[in-house]
Each structure stands twice: as C-alpha cells, then as structure tokens.
Amino acid sequence: MGIYFKKDILLFWRDRKEVLVALLLPIALTLILGFALPGWVNNSNPSLEMKVALVNQNRHTEGVARFHEQLKGSLLSPDEQDGLVEETAMLDLDPEAMLMGMFRSEDVSRYIEVLQLDHETAYTKLKAGEVTAVITIPETYTLDSLNKLLLNEGDGAALLLTAEEDTTKVSVLQNMLNGLLSTVNYQAALSHAAGSGSDGSTWSAPRTPVGGLERIEGVRMITSFQYFAFAITIFVTLSISITMASKSITEKREKVFTRLLYSGARPMQFQLGKMASTFCIALLQMLVVILLSHVLFQLFPGRPLSFWLGLGIFMVLLCAVVAAFAGLFTAMVFRMKDGDVAVGISFIALILLGVIGGSMVPMYILPDWLMEVGRLTPNGLALTSLIQWIQGTPLQELWLPMLSLGIYTVIIMAAGLWMFPKKGGI
Amino acid sequence: MVSILLSHWMRERRNPFLLLLFIGISIIATLMFGGGMTQKMKIDVFSETGELKESEKEWLLLLNKGDTFKFRAQDEQSARTKVREGRADLAVKLTGDDYRIIAVKESPNAQLAEQHIRTVFERELELRAVSAAAGDEKGFRSRIDTYLEEPPLTLQVKGTDGEELLRYDMGLQLMFGFSLFLVMLTIGFKVNTITKDKITGIWSRLILSPVRKSEIYFGHLLYSTMIGIVQITVVFLIFRYAFNFGLGHRYGLLLLVIALYSMTIVAMCILLAGILRTPEKFNMLFPSIVPIMPLVSGVYMPPGTITSPILLGVAEIFPITHAMEALTGIAIYDNGIGELWLPLSKLILIAVLCMGIGINLMERRHV
Numbered sequence: 001m002g003i004y005f006k007k008d009i010l011l012f013w014r015d016r017k018e019v020l021v022a023l024l025l026p027i028a029l030t031l032i033l034g035f036a037l038p039g040w041v042n043n044s045n046p047s048l049e050m051k052v053a054l055v056n057q058n059r060h061t062e063g064v065a066r067f068h069e070q071l072k073g074s075l076l077s078p079d080e081q082d083g084l085v086e087e088t089a090m091l092d093l094d095p096e097a098m099l100m101g102m103f104r105s106e107d108v109s110r111y112i113e114v115l116q117l118d119h120e121t122a123y124t125k126l127k128a129g130e131v132t133a134v135i136t137i138p139e140t141y142t143l144d145s146l147n148k149l150l151l152n153e154g155d156g157a158a159l160l161l162t163a164e165e166d167t168t169k170v171s172v173l174q175n176m177l178n179g180l181l182s183t184v185n186y187q188a189a190l191s192h193a194a195g196s197g198s199d200g201s202t203w204s205a206p207r208t209p210v211g212g213l214e215r216i217e218g219v220r221m222i223t224s225f226q227y228f229a230f231a232i233t234i235f236v237t238l239s240i241s242i243t244m245a246s247k248s249i250t251e252k253r254e255k256v257f258t259r260l261l262y263s264g265a266r267p268m269q270f271q272l273g274k275m276a277s278t279f280c281i282a283l284l285q286m287l288v289v290i291l292l293s294h295v296l297f298q299l300f301p302g303r304p305l306s307f308w309l310g311l312g313i314f315m316v317l318l319c320a321v322v323a324a325f326a327g328l329f330t331a332m333v334f335r336m337k338d339g340d341v342a343v344g345i346s347f348i349a350l351i352l353l354g355v356i357g358g359s360m361v362p363m364y365i366l367p368d369w370l371m372e373v374g375r376l377t378p379n380g381l382a383l384t385s386l387i388q389w390i391q392g393t394p395l396q397e398l399w400l401p402m403l404s405l406g407i408y409t410v411i412i413m414a415a416g417l418w419m420f421p422k423k424g425g426i
Numbered sequence: 427m428v429s430i431l432l433s434h435w436m437r438e439r440r441n442p443f444l445l446l447l448f449i450g451i452s453i454i455a456t457l458m459f460g461g462g463m464t465q466k467m468k469i470d471v472f473s474e475t476g477e478l479k480e481s482e483k484e485w486l487l488l489l490n491k492g493d494t495f496k497f498r499a500q501d502e503q504s505a506r507t508k509v510r511e512g513r514a515d516l517a518v519k520l521t522g523d524d525y526r527i528i529a530v531k532e533s534p535n536a537q538l539a540e541q542h543i544r545t546v547f548e549r550e551l552e553l554r555a556v557s558a559a560a561g562d563e564k565g566f567r568s569r570i571d572t573y574l575e576e577p578p579l580t581l582q583v584k585g586t587d588g589e590e591l592l593r594y595d596m597g598l599q600l601m602f603g604f605s606l607f608l609v610m611l612t613i614g615f616k617v618n619t620i621t622k623d624k625i626t627g628i629w630s631r632l633i634l635s636p637v638r639k640s641e642i643y644f645g646h647l648l649y650s651t652m653i654g655i656v657q658i659t660v661v662f663l664i665f666r667y668a669f670n671f672g673l674g675h676r677y678g679l680l681l682l683v684i685a686l687y688s689m690t691i692v693a694m695c696i697l698l699a700g701i702l703r704t705p706e707k708f709n710m711l712f713p714s715i716v717p718i719m720p721l722v723s724g725v726y727m728p729p730g731t732i733t734s735p736i737l738l739g740v741a742e743i744f745p746i747t748h749a750m751e752a753l754t755g756i757a758i759y760d761n762g763i764g765e766l767w768l769p770l771s772k773l774i775l776i777a778v779l780c781m782g783i784g785i786n787l788m789e790r791r792h793v
Binding site: 015018021022025029123126127145148149155156157158159160161162163164165166167170172174175177178179181182184185186188189190192193209210211212213214220221222227235236239242243246247249250253338340341343344345347348350351352354355358360361366367368370371374375383384387388391393 | 441443444447448451455458459468494510511512513519523524525526527528529530538540541543544545547548549551552553556560566569570573574576577578579580581582583584585586594608611615618622625702704705706707709710711713714715717718721722726728729759
C-alpha cells in the first residue's frame with residue numbers, strides 16, 4: 001500500500017499551484033467576510049453606519065403660541081385652559097429636540113450621523129446617495145400634535161421619512177423612529193384612558209423587565225471569524241475528495257489502473273492508498289488553514305493545549321470522512337462507463353451537502369426541515385460540534401456527533417470498497 | 427457553427443443522463459432552498475417550567491404583533507441545542523413576566539430582537555400596572571386600543587418620487603440568488619467539455635475540419651448559454667406559476683437579463699478553463715470558487731448589509747452581483763431598460779473581457 005500512497009501524494013505535489021489556491025482560498029475568504037461583517041465581532045455595528053438628513057420646517061414656538069390662542073377662543077373654562085397651557089409646557093414636545101436627543105444618545109450616535117439641512121440640499125444629497133434618508137418635520141407639526149394629544153382633535157401629526165429604496169438601513173431607521181413615536185403615543189393613550197377613569201397619579205411604578213442575555217458559566221461567545229473560518233475550511237476540505245476522484249479519471253484514461261492490475265497488484269491496496277493520501281492531504285490543509293488563520297486573526301487567543309487537542313480530534317474525524325468520500329468517488333469513476341458522469345454526480349452531491357450543512361450559506365435562511373437534515377450531514381455534524389467545542393462544551397457531551405462521524409466513515413468506506421472493481425472486474 | 431450545435435445536441439441525445447441530472451437537481455435544489463423561505467425571522471420561545479403556561483402564551487401573542495420576527499413555542503432542549511449548534515442566532519426563555527435571551531453567537535439579529543422584546547415587555551407591564559390601578563381592566567384596554575388606532579404621531583415613509591416606498595421582497599431575492607448560483611454549476615460542467623475535447627483529441631480533429639475556429643467557440647458559447655437560459659427559465663416559471671412569486675410584468679427584460687447572465691457565466695467558465703487547462707484541475711477548483719461568489723455578492727443578505735468597500739469592490743467582478751441587481755430591479759422596482767443599462771453593460775463588459783482572455787489562454791497553451 002505504501003507505494004500507492006506515495007504515488008498519490010506525488011500526484012498532489014505535481015499540482016502544487018492548485019493545492020496552494022485551495023489553501024489560500026479559505027483564508028482569503030475568512031479575511032474578507034470577517035472584515036465585511038465586523039459588527040458581528042464587536043458590538044458597534046459599522047455595517048449600519050449611515051448619514052441622515054433632518055429637515056426641520058416646523059415652527060415650534062409659533063405652533064405653541066397658536067395653540068394657546070386657539071384655546072382662548074374655545075369654549076373651555078379658564079381653569080381648563082390654564083391646565084392645558086401648563087401641560088403644553090410640561091410635555092416639551094419640540095420634535096427637533098426629541099429627534100436630536102435620540103440621535104445624540106450614545107448607542108445611536110455611534111452609527112448614525114445627522115446633518116441638519118434645508119429641504120433643497122437634503123434632497124440633492126439624497127439623490128446623490130450622500131445621505132441614506134431624509135427626515136422631514138412638516139410645518140404645522142407642533143400645532144397638529146398638540147391638538148390631537150391634548151384635545152383629541154384633528155388627525156395628529158406625521159413625520160416624513162424619504163428614502164431612495166427600502167434597505168436594511170432604512171428599516172432600521174424606520175424602526176427607530178416608529179419606536180420613538182409609539183412611546184409618545186403610548187404614553188398619551190395611557191393618560192387618555194386613565195384620565196377619563198382615575199386621576200392618573202395613583203398607579204404604582206410598573207416593574208421593568210430584567211431581560212438581557214442569559215450568561216451560562218463556562219460558555220464562550222463565538223465570533224464571526226471563528227464561524228466563517230470553520231464553515232469555509234470544512235467545505236474546502238470536503239472538496240479534496242472530488243479532486244482525488246478527478247485525478248483517477250486520468251488514471252483510468254491512461255490505463256494506469258489496468259497496468260497496475262497486470263503487475264499483480266491488489267485493487268484494494270490501490271484504493272486504500274488513495275484514501276490514506278487523501279486523509280493526509282486533507283488533514284494537512286485543515287491544519288495549515290486553521291493555524292494560519294489563528295496567527296493572522298487571533299482566532300483562539302489563550303486557549304489551553306487540551307482545547308487544541310480536541311480541535312484536532314474533530315479534524316481527524318472529518319478528514320476520515322473526506323478520505324472515505326474520496327474512496328467512494330474513485331470507485332464510482334472506475335465503475336461507471338463515463339468517469340465524468342461519476343465526478344459530475346459527486347460534484348452535485350458535494351454542493352448539496354455544503355448548502356444544507358451550513359458551509360456555504362447561513363443556516364437560518366433554510367427551511368426548518370432542511371436544517372434538521374443539514375445537521376445530520378457529515379460536514380454539518382463537524383461544523384456544529386466544532387462550534388460547541390469552541391463554546392466550551394465538554395468532550396463527553398459531544399460523543400454522539402463524534403460517533404456519527406465515525407459511523408459515516410465506516411459506511412462510506414465500506415460502500416466504496418464494495419463498489420470498487422475486484423480483480424478481473426476490469 | 428450549426429454543425430457544432432448539432433454535434434452538441436447529438437452528444438446530449440446519446441447520453442442525456444448527466445445534463446438532465448444537473449438541470450433536474452439544480453431545479454429541485456432551488457425549489458428546496460428558495461421555496462420555504464419566509465420573510466420573518468423565526469425565534470424559538472420556551473418556558474422555564476417546561477410547557478408554556480396560559481400567561482406565557484399571551485406573551486407569545488404580544489411578541490408576534492410586530493412584522494419582523496416570528497416567535498413560536500419550542501421545547502427547551504431543542505431550542506437550546508439549535509442555538510448552541512449555531513443553527514439559530516437566539517432563543518428566548520420566558521420566566522413568568524420576564525425573559526432572557528439565549529445566544530452564543532454575536533449577531534445583529536440578536537440585538538434587534540432584544541430591542542423588540544424589551545419594548546413589548548415594558549409596555550405590557552406598564553399597562554398592567556396602570557390598568558390595575560384604574561380598576562376596570564377590560565374597558566381600560568379597549569380604550570387604549572381605540573386610541574392607538576388613530577395615534578397622534580405617525581411616520582410616513584415615502585420614496586423620492588413621493589410614492590409609497592416599495593417593500594423589499596427577501597424571498598424573491600433568495601430565489602433569484604439560488605437559481606443564478608446553481609446555473610453556474612450546470613454551465614461550468616458543460617463548458618468543461620471543451621477541455622475534455624482537447625484531451626481526448628476531438629478538438630484537434632475539429633481544427634482540421636473545415637469549421638472555422640470562431641465558429642467552434644461561438645457554437646460552444648451559444649449551446650452552453652442556451653442550456654443556462656433553459657434552466658433559469660424553467661425555475662422562474664415554476665416559481666411564478668406554482669408558488670405565485672411576483673416577477674413583475676416585464677418578462678422580455680427578464681429573459682434578456684437571463685440570457686446575458688448565462689452568456690457571461692459561459693465566458694467566465696471559458697476563462698477558468700483557459701487558466702486551468704485540464705478537466706481535472708477545472709473540477710478541482712470550480713466547486714470551491716463558485717459558492718464564494720453569491721456569498722461575497724451579498725445574495726443571502728438584505729441589500730445594504732455589506733458596506734465594506736473591499737467586499738463591494740470584489741463583488742463588482744462577479745457576474746452574479748450585476749444580474750441580481752438587474753433582476754431585483756425588474757421584479758421589485760419595475761425598472762425599465764433606462765435603469766438597467768448600467769448592470770447590463772457591466773455584465774457584457776465582464777463577458778467580453780473573460781471571453782477575450784479565456785480564448786487567448788486556450789489558444790496559447792497546448793495540452
């Protein structure tokens with residue numbers, strides 16, 4: 001078997017360039033994706049960074065004054081009028097101040113920059129794409145809102161949000177403004193409903209929910225770097241099995257295999273040599289990619305040796321599955337009349353495994369049942385158990401995926417050996 | 427050129443299995459991946475005490491009032507496993523009148539969800555406190571509900587043209603994305619026959635025949651492009667008529683984009699085949715390169731999520747970016763050719779460049 005092993009390693013060595021590309025690809029991709037979505041790594045969210053224009057056409061003081069005038073002309077008693085005037089002062093409903101207050105708050109100002117502009121400039125900037133959206137406070141905003149809030153007259157006031165198209169940023173902004181407005185609305189509704197029943201000051205302060213993140217002892221958060229590094233590496237490792245099978249097409253075409261048989265070699269050894277070399281190449285590639293990413297991106301700072309050993313166990317198990325796949329695909333190449341059909345089928349199988357196993361698309365966009373199937377695929381199993389291992393799950397709890405990976409290896413290998421042409425079969 | 431097309435057709439007729447398999451599986455896969463998508467993000471909710479109690483079911487109803495998230499009851503075990511295995515971004519644990527977020531991965535979704543849940547809880551608790559003080563709980567709630575039906579302050583969202591801002595359809599984007607992604611595999615496989623022909627010597631015989639070189643290439647290009655068009659069209663028709671996806675009403679333009687995209691992908695595959703030379707090397711790198719393109723182009727994410735200039739720059743060179751822009755433009759924003767010329771001309775530019783360099787490489791090197 002040793003000599004076959006050497007032959008296959010040499011085959012890879014002859015294609016150094018391609019192997020190098022396969023090595024560099026996942027690293028480059030992790031780099032790109034890790035930088036593209038840094039918001040996943042630390043809490044500020046630069047992917048949502050935006051500039052917003054605020055156009056204030058509202059005449060606040062004039063609105064308040066006109067409201068007071070209106071009150072004087074109304075049929076309300078002087079006492080009630082005074083009460084309402086007092087309430088206007090208390091409400092402090094300057095929309096500009098309210099919005100600016102929100103935008104200047106620490107959480108929001110980190111990613112939203114507000115420019116106070118006039119109508120024309122704001123719209124030119126919006127068209128030029130310099131601002132994401134324009135918030136307009138209409139002329140009679142204060143008056144309309146006071147009428148509705150205090151007297152329950154009119155249709156209320158509306159802020160205007162203008163944007164070019166519906167993007168995530170616009171929905172975030174929309175959510176934020178809606179949240180702010182609905183808080184005011186809600187308070188108004190409460191005092192309105194309570195006002196007609198009790199005097200409004202009798203209720204006890206409500207309990208606020210504690211909420212927040214549940215911290216579990218010993219569990220570490222995963223960063224997007226870690227997630228991508230593994231998801232992509234696993235898929236690229238898996239595709240080594242296809243590489244190996246494609247190399248067998250050449251061996252079939254050049255009748256290498258037939259010649260080997262004439263020399264009295266046992267077919268089984270030929271295939272075992274393929275699997276062994278695939279295993280080594282796959283493991284080598286995974287190790288290089290993970291170690292290099294670790295050095296470049298500080299993937300796992302300060303983890304003990306036992307952590308790395310556990311990582312190693314999963315890598316070995318995954319590479320065993322990859323080796324078994326290589327054996328199966330090779331057997332298919334030799335068994336089928338057209339080797340390309342065999343590679344084509346393996347190729348489709350691999351892409352499907354990659355997609356449902358979460359190596360190529362974020363898993364949560366898949367339908368539920370596919371997600372369930374996906375966690376049973378070998379790459380899905382490897383990915384989920386690696387994620388759990390990074391979080392600090394003890395190895396004892398991960399024996400099931402480990403065992404499953406082992407079972408996959410045995411079954412796929414057995415299928416490959418069974419399919420592989422026997423002596424005299426070719 | 428007709429003879430080249432005919433030779434391809436004869437090959438397919440003698441051995442239709444593989445091509446049909448490729449097209450069939452791509453269609454099924456698009457249906458599988460794209461069909462079950464919902465707009466809302468699903469979040470599992472479980473209770474500390476096991477079964478959800480009546481009061482906790484009320485919370486579930488309240489949480490589901492928004493339109494971004496869909497909360498659903500799950501048992502604790504499976505909800506936690508999902509989060510731990512990275513298959514869900516977060517889950518929510520209800521503890522009477524309080525909640526905890528379960529998450530192990532940092533994600534913007536978790537932050538958004540937390541904000542939503544927090545508001546729902548704060549409001550409801552306040553409402554309960556106030557209505558308890560007011561006595562008449564039912565009347566109080568209905569008064570609030572009627573008041574909020576016509577709230578004093580509202581937000582109007584409009585496009586620059588003064589029309590309603592169109593809702594973006596993420597399900598449609600994913601369907602487009604998957605069909606464009608999977609067609610690359612079929613086309614790549616088809617183009618790889620050129621390198622196979624070279625190795626088996628068929629190419630040399632073709633060169634000796636009276637068929638001109640340009641006709642050979644053009645025949646290959648045309649045939650693979652047609653395969654691509656057929657596959658995408660079938661997928662779109664299924665989604666349009668079986669799943670009722672709204673594709674807009676400019677079908678001619680859609681077809682134009684599909685045809686240009688298929689052609690560009692053929693050109694890209696010819697470039698790859700020119701660089702990689704043998705079918706084996708093509709098979710080795712193609713499956714690793716292709717899945718990266720939709721990922722980098724942001725096909726799986728809502729538009730505007732990716733802002734990194736590096737990533738946007740890299741995405742520019744992938745045909746799928748521009749085809750997606752054109753397709754979503756037609757289907758969602760009802761864009762006409764006036765708005766589409768930019769992505770379409772970018773597609774053509776990529777096609778011309780790839781084809782030029784690719785054929786040059788193929789001609790220069792000998793196997």
